Amino acid sequence: MSQNIKNYIGVAGMIVALVFAYSYFRYTGAYERSIQPSSFRSFSASGEGKATVVPDVAVFNFTVITEGGKDLAASQKENTDKTNQAVDFVKSKGVEAKDIKTQSFNVSPRYESYNCYAPMTVMSVSAAVGQEIAPVARKCPPPSIVGYTITQSIEVKVRDFSKVGELLSGVVDKGANQVGQLYFKVDDQEKALADARAKAIDQAKRKADEIAAAGGFKKGRLLSIEESGYNPYPYDRYYGMGGDAMMESAKVMSAPAPSIEAGSQEMKVNVYLRYEIE
Known part of the structure; x- marks a missing residue:
């Protein structure tokens, strides 16, 4: 075999090797891009699950507000004493x-x-004959502390619902100025949420199958799942004893305890499933 033929064969081999290497890297790069979820053709389906629960805890808070003078220690003692009286009652x-x-x-x-910014005016003799009164600027002293307002809020969990109304009225009688943010909840929500979540996922899976069948394509693997939950909002009820409400405080304290019903609550979980289109 001549030297020229050997050279041609060597060059051809190098070209084949380069083409193979180029094809390999193109393939691996395309494969790497294909396994990224964002590169898939995909579709989504949502589901909602519900679980009805009976609350086992009532939660409310009360606030003691003390507006005192410059003696901070005395105001703090008054606030603490009233708060302790309310806590002892609870x-x-x-x-x-x-x-x-x-x-x-x-x-x-x-x-x-x-x-x-309010100028003082000085009456002059000339004013008596209808001439304009010249304003005189007034020096303003800096703001000064005239007292302190102390606010202390306590949260209470009640497990015996028959005592909720009595507690709401009683803490006011013991010195609380505000009582509110009463709401009911399940102390351990995990079981109810798990039940609602399972129902939501089952519904989303069925919906995904229906979408794939209607669209004439095959549902592929699950790419992602998202969840959002719902909890009931607190039911606010306040018994105020500040400002104008101070005049009604005696009526509030002497009125019968309010009737409180916990009822039942519906917990919801929403899920969003994203599938590959095969």
């Missing part, structure tokens, strides 16, 4: 300490400020 009705929690405690100064 405990006396069978609520355990673990179900009573301080939500917030806040101390805010109250300031006296002045209208620095």
